Amino acid sequence: MENIVKTQAIAKSDVITMLKERDITPTQQRVEIAQILFAKPQHLSADQVLAIVNAEGAVASKATIYNTLGLFAKKGLVREVIVDPTKVFYDSNINNHHHFFDMDNGELIDIANDHIELGKLPALPDGTVAEGVDVIIRIRKSD
Amino acid sequence: MENIVKTQAIAKSDVITMLKERDITPTQQRVEIAQILFAKPQHLSADQVLAIVNAEGAVASKATIYNTLGLFAKKGLVREVIVDPTKVFYDSNINNHHHFFDMDNGELIDIANDHIELGKLPALPDGTVAEGVDVIIRIRKSD
C-alpha cells in the first residue's frame, strides 16, 4: 500500500540527546526528521525526506526540511554527498566511508571503509586545512 | 579593462582535428568553445564559458554552450566534475587526476596524479562496471 516506510528504529529521546549534543534545539520537526534519518544508515535527498515526513501527515514544510538538513550538515550530524548535479544527498552515516554512485538509477551505495585504501595524501595548498575526503566510484550496468 | 581573457593557445586547425577524432562535427561555435577549453588545463562552468565566448562578441547562445559542453563530456573530450551543488565544472584535462575543492571560493585545484595514491579498490557490485573514480579533498582556509 505504501512503499514509503518510516522505520521507527530510534527512540525520540535518543535523537533529542543527539541534537542537544550538537547544540541544536530539538523542535518537533527536527526530531521528526532526525528520527527518519537515523533510523538506519542511508542516503536521502531533501525531497525524499519530505516525502517520508509527509507520509504520516505533513509535519514539516519544504522550507523546514531544507533548513533542517542544512543545519544538521553544518553541525556534523549528517554528511552531504554531492555526486548528482540535480540534488544533494544526506548521508546519515558519519563514519569514514566512500561511495559507489550508480549512474543508471542515481543511487548511492556505501563502500565499507576497509575495502578501499587511500595511500599517501597530497600536501594541501598553503593556509588551508582539509574538511573531508570523498571518493566516488561512478558505476554503470555492464551490458 | 577586461579580466576575462581568452588565451589563444590552440590553433583552430588543432581543435578541429580533436573534434573530428571524436566524431563531433566541427561547427563554428563548437570550435570556438573548444579553443577556450583547451587553451590550457582548467575548470570552467557553463556560465564562465558563456562569459568568455561573449567577451568577444556573442558567437554562441546559452543553449548551445550547454549542448556543446554536454556533448564534449559525452564524447570524452572534457570531464564533468561534480563538487558544487550549484554548478557543474568542465575539466579540460582528461588525464587521471583528482581535485582539491576550495570551499571558501568555490575553486577547483588539480592534484597531480602522482601525489595521491589509491590503494586497493573495492569489488564492484555485480553486473556493473566502473565509469570513473573521483577523489575530492574539500579544503578551507585555516584560521
Next chain:
DNA sequence: ATTGGTGCAAAGGATTTGCAGTCTA
C-alpha cells in the same frame, strides 16, 4: 531537400528567501 546545429524564450526542478505567525526556553 534532408539532416543536423543553433538561438531564443519559455519551462523545469531544486533550493533559497521574505515575512508573518508560532513555539521554545
Next chain:
DNA sequence: TAGACTGCAAATCCTTTGCACCAAT
C-alpha cells in the same frame, strides 16, 4: 516575553526543452 523556528508562497539560479531558422551535404 524574547528570540528562535516554521510555513507558505514567491523568487532565484542552473539547466533543459520546444520550436523555428540556418548551414552543410
